[in-house]
Amino acid sequence: xxxxxxxxxxxxxxxxxxxxxxxxxxxxxxxxxxxxxxxxxxxxxxxxxxxxxxxxxxxxxxxxxxxxxxxxxxxxxxxxxxxxxxxxxxxxxxxxxxxxxxxxxxxxxxxxxxxxxxxxxxxxxxxxxxxxxxxxxxxxxxxxxxxxxxxxxxxxxxxxxxxxxxxxxxxxxxxxxxxxxxxxxxxxxxxxxxxxxxx
Amino acid sequence: xxxxxxxxxxxxxxxxxxxxxxxxxxxxxxxxxxxxxxxxxxxxxxxxxxxxxxxxxxxxxxxxxxxxxxxxxxxxxxxxxxxxxxxxxxxxxxxxxxxxxxxxxxxxxxxxxxxxxxxxxxxxxxxxxxxxxxxxxxxxxxxxxxxxxxxxxxxxxxxxxxxxxxxxxxxxxxxxxxxxxxxxxxxxxxxxxxxxxxxxxxxxxxxxxxxxxxxxxxxxxxxxxxxxxxxxxxxxxxxxxxxxxxxxxxxxxxxxxxxxxxxxxxxxxxxxxxxxxxxxxxxxxxxxxxxxxxxxxxxxxxxxxxxxxxxxxxxxxxxxxxxxxxxxxxxxxxxxxxxxxxxxxxxxxxxxxxxxxxxxxxxxxxxxxxxxxxxxxxxxxxxxxxxxxxxxxxxxxxxxxxxxxxxxxxxxxxxxxxxxxxxxxxxxxxxxxxxxxxxxxxxxxxxxxxxxxxxxxxxxxxxxxxxxxxxxxxxxxxxxxxxxxxx
Numbered sequence: 001x002x003x004x005x006x007x008x009x010x011x012x013x014x015x016x017x018x019x020x021x022x023x024x025x026x027x028x029x030x031x032x033x034x035x036x037x038x039x040x041x042x043x044x045x046x047x048x049x050x051x052x053x054x055x056x057x058x059x060x061x062x063x064x065x066x067x068x069x070x071x072x073x074x075x076x077x078x079x080x081x082x083x084x085x086x087x088x089x090x091x092x093x094x095x096x097x098x099x100x101x102x103x104x105x106x107x108x109x110x111x112x113x114x115x116x117x118x119x120x121x122x123x124x125x126x127x128x129x130x131x132x133x134x135x136x137x138x139x140x141x142x143x144x145x146x147x148x149x150x151x152x153x154x155x156x157x158x159x160x161x162x163x164x165x166x167x168x169x170x171x172x173x174x175x176x177x178x179x180x181x182x183x184x185x186x187x188x189x190x191x192x193x194x195x196x197x198x199x
Numbered sequence: 200x201x202x203x204x205x206x207x208x209x210x211x212x213x214x215x216x217x218x219x220x221x222x223x224x225x226x227x228x229x230x231x232x233x234x235x236x237x238x239x240x241x242x243x244x245x246x247x248x249x250x251x252x253x254x255x256x257x258x259x260x261x262x263x264x265x266x267x268x269x270x271x272x273x274x275x276x277x278x279x280x281x282x283x284x285x286x287x288x289x290x291x292x293x294x295x296x297x298x299x300x301x302x303x304x305x306x307x308x309x310x311x312x313x314x315x316x317x318x319x320x321x322x323x324x325x326x327x328x329x330x331x332x333x334x335x336x337x338x339x340x341x342x343x344x345x346x347x348x349x350x351x352x353x354x355x356x357x358x359x360x361x362x363x364x365x366x367x368x369x370x371x372x373x374x375x376x377x378x379x380x381x382x383x384x385x386x387x388x389x390x391x392x393x394x395x396x397x398x399x400x401x402x403x404x405x406x407x408x409x410x411x412x413x414x415x416x417x418x419x420x421x422x423x424x425x426x427x428x429x430x431x432x433x434x435x436x437x438x439x440x441x442x443x444x445x446x447x448x449x450x451x452x453x454x455x456x457x458x459x460x461x462x463x464x465x466x467x468x469x470x471x472x473x474x475x476x477x478x479x480x481x482x483x484x485x486x487x488x489x490x491x492x493x494x495x496x497x498x499x500x501x502x503x504x505x506x507x508x509x510x511x512x513x514x515x516x517x518x519x520x521x522x523x524x525x526x527x528x529x530x531x532x533x534x535x536x537x538x539x540x541x542x543x544x545x546x547x548x549x550x551x552x553x554x555x556x557x558x559x560x561x562x563x564x565x566x567x568x569x570x571x572x573x574x575x576x577x578x579x580x581x582x583x584x585x586x587x588x589x590x591x592x593x594x595x596x597x598x599x600x601x602x603x604x605x606x607x608x609x610x611x612x613x614x615x616x617x618x619x620x621x622x623x624x625x626x627x628x629x630x631x632x633x634x635x636x637x638x639x640x641x642x643x644x645x646x647x648x649x650x651x652x653x654x655x656x657x658x659x660x661x662x663x664x665x666x667x668x669x670x671x672x673x674x675x676x677x678x679x680x681x682x683x684x685x686x
Contacts, residue, residue, distance in 0.1 A: 004335055004360055011336035067334055068364040068377075102361055102377035103333045103351070 005066040009036040012105050019107060027110040029060070037062050041073070043110055045155065046118040050145035051079070054153030058113070059089075060106065070100035073109060080141075080148040080184060082122045082131035091116075092126035129185045137187060144184045151180070165190060169197070249680040250459065252438030254451065255431050259408075262418065262429045266411055269293060277302050282388050285411075287313055289372055293415045314375075314384045317349040332357055334377055345393060347385065351378035358393040366399050371406040422454050423447035437463050459616060460683045461623040469622035473562060491520040504571065505652045518567065561625040568618035571651075575614060578655060579607050595659045602662050606654050606669050613647045613672045616680065623683070639679045646672040 013029065028042040041058035045051025056079060061072040073096055075089035083092045095104065095112055125131030134141045147162045149155035157163070165188055169179040174197050182193035257265070273284035276299055287298050290313040301309045310316035328341050332354035344352040353361075357377070362385070365374045374385040387407070391400065412418045416435050421428040423445030430440050430451065437452040439459070449456055453463040461469070490497055493511040504517040514523035586600040620640045627633040650665075650672045657665050 004357070007337070008335055015336070065364045068361045099380075101379040101381070102357070103353075103379055108379075 006036050043114050049118050050142050051117050051149050054149035054155035067102045070096050078152040080145040082120045082125045082134045085127050140187050249684045257429045282386050289414050314382050321350040347376050347383045349381050349383040351376050362390050362394050366403050371403050372410040422449050458619045461619050465626050504648050561621045565621040572614050575611050582607050606665050609669050610650050613676050616676050643675040646675050
C-alpha cells in the first residue's frame with residue numbers, strides 16, 4: 001500500500017472519531033484488518049425516511065492510489081433503494097465515480113451516502129425494479145423500504161401486514177429472503193410472487 | 200576522305216527522312232497516349248470526380264511542427280504564453296480566429312469557459328508559516344504549497360503523486376484541480392514543476408499529443424493497427440482516405456471504413472443495427488441455396504451473383520433466385536425492395552413483421568455484397584495464377600493479360616460502393632428520389648454482375664468487350680455518387 005494512502009487513512013480515522021456526527025451516533029468507521037485497505041462503515045438511517053431507525057453496514061475498500069482515486073464502497077446490509085442494488089449492495093453515486101476529488105474524505109463519503117438515503121435519484125438508478133416502483137408506486141415503495149429496514153437493519157416494525165405476507169409464502173417452503181425479494185418486486189401481489197418463485 | 204564524307208552525308212539524308220517518319224509515328228503515339236489517358240478511369244479528376252478529396256499523409260514530427268506553428272500564431276497575436284495558447288486551442292477545437300476574437304472582446308469569460316480561470320477565486324490564507332494539506336492531512340511549511348488559478352492549495356508531494364496517478368490512468372490534458380467541485384485544468388508547465396519523476400513526462404507528452412491531434416478538426420490518426428501516420432485535410436468531409444503506409448482506407452470524417460454514398464451518422468446507425476440483429480439475419484441468410492430449377496444444393500464460390508447451376512445449366516440470380524435473363528436488360532429489379540402498400544391498415548404485429556422483412560431485405564443484400572467482396576479477393580488470386588498459366592502456355596504475354604487484373608480491381612471498387620448503397624436506401628424515405636436512387640442502384644448492380652461474370656471467364660480475345668464493360672460499370676458508379684453523395 002502506498003505510503004500516502006495509509007498515512008491519510010490513519011489521519012482520517014482521528015478526524016471521523018472526533019467529528020460531531022460520531023458523537024451523535026450518525027456515522028462510524030472501524031478497521032477490519034491492520035493494513036488499512038479494508039474498513040467497515042456504518043450509517044444511521046436519516047430521520048423522516050423509511051430508513052429511520054435502521055443501521056446500515058458498509059464495506060469500504062481503499063485502493064492503492066487513494067486519495068487520488070475514490071474508495072470502493074458497497075452496502076453489506078440489504079436495503080431497498082433506487083440507487084443501491086437490492087441484490088449486491090452496489091451503489092450508484094457520482095462522488096464514488098468521476099466526481100471524486102482528492103480533497104474528499106471518508107467522512108464526506110459517509111455523509112453523502114446518508115444524504116442519498118434521504119433523497120434518492122430515481123433517474124440515475126442502480127436497481128431498475130426499485131426505481132420503477134419508487135416512481136410509479138411511492139406508497140408501496142415506502143412500505144417495502146420500511147419493511148427491509150426492519151428486517152435487515154434493525155429498524156422498528158412499522159409494516160406488520162407485510163411480515164404476514166412473507167410468513168405466509170415462507171410457510172409453503174420457500175426461503176424467506178427469496179420470498180421477500182419476490183413480493184417486493186411484484187408489488188406484494190402474492191399470486192404473481194408465487195409464480196415468480198416457481199418459475 | 201571525300202568518299203567517306205559523301206557516304207556520311209547520304210547517311211544523314213536517309214536519317215533525316217526516317218526521322219520525318221518518326222515524327223508522324225510520334226503524332227500517332229501521342230494520340231494513342233491521350234486515348235489511354237481517357238481509358239484510365241481509375242484516376243481521380245478534380246472537376247468531375249465526386250470522390251475527389253485533397254489530403255496529405257504526415258509523420259508525427261510534421262504534425263508536431265504544424266501544431267507548434269498554430270500555437271505560435273496565437274502566441275504572437277495575443278502576446279500570451281505558448282502553454283496557455285495551446286490549452287485555449289485544445290479547448291476550442293483549434294479555431295484561432297474565434298479565440299482571437301473572443302480574447303479581444305471578453306478575455307475573462309474566455310478563460311473561465313476554457314476552465315483556465317475560476318468564476319471566483321478562493322483565498323485560503325495560510326496563517327503562520329505552516330498549514331495542513333487537505334489531501335495528505337499533514338502539516339507542511341508554507342512554501343510547500345502550490346495552487347492553480349483557483350487558489351486551492353495543496354502540498355507539492357500530493358500534486359506530484361496526483362499527477363502521476365492521473366497520467367498512469369491515461370489522463371493528461373484533462374487533469375483537474377484536486378478540490379471538490381473544481382474543474383480548473385492543470386497546465387503542462389505547472390505539472391512539470393511539481394513532478395519529480397522525468398519518466399512520466401514522456402508518457403505525458405505522448406498522450407497529450409494524441410489529445411491535441413484528436414481535438415484538431417483537420418487531423419486524423421490513421422486507424423490502421425500501429426500505424427504512425429496522421430492525415431491532414433483542409434476541410435473535414437466524409438471522403439475516402441488511403442494510407443500509403445498500411446494501405447488502410449477509411450472515411451476522413453468518422454474514421455471507420457469508407458462508406459459512400461451513405462453518410463457517417465447513417466452508417467453508424469446501420470452497423471449498430473446489424474450488430475444487434477445479426478443473429479437472426481445470419482440464421483435466415485444461410486450460405487447455401489438450392490437451384491430453383493433442379494433443386495441441387497449450391498454453394499457460392501465466386502463474387503458474381505449471376506449463377507449457373509453446374510448440374511442443369513440453369514442461369515439464375517443468387518439474390519432472388521429468379522431467371523437471370525430477366526435481369527440482363529435495362530431494368531434490374533432485384534435490388535429494389537417492394538413495400539406492401541396496405542401496411543398502414545395492418546395490425547402492429549404485421550407492421551413489425553414488415554419492418555423485419557424490410558430490414559432483412561436490405562441486410563441480405565448488404566451482407567451478400569460483403570461476402571462477394573471477400574470472394575473477389577480470391578478471384579484476384581485465381582486471376583494471377585490463371586495469367587501465369589496462360590503465359591506459360593504461350594497464350595499471350597504477361598502484359599497482354601494485365602487488363603484482367605485492372606478489371607478485377609475495378610470490380611472490387613464498384614462492388615464496394617454497391618454494398619454501401621444498401622444502408623443508404625434502407626434509411627431513405629419513400630419518395631421520387633428514392634425511386635431514382637434505386638433505379639441507379641439497380642443499373643450499377645446489373646453492370647457489376649456483368650463485369651463479375653466476364654472477369655471470371657475472360658479470354659485474351661475478350662479484352663475489348665471487358666474494357667467496355669469496365670467503363671460502363673465505373674460510369675454507373677460515378678453517376679450514382681455524383682447524384683447522391685452529399686457535400
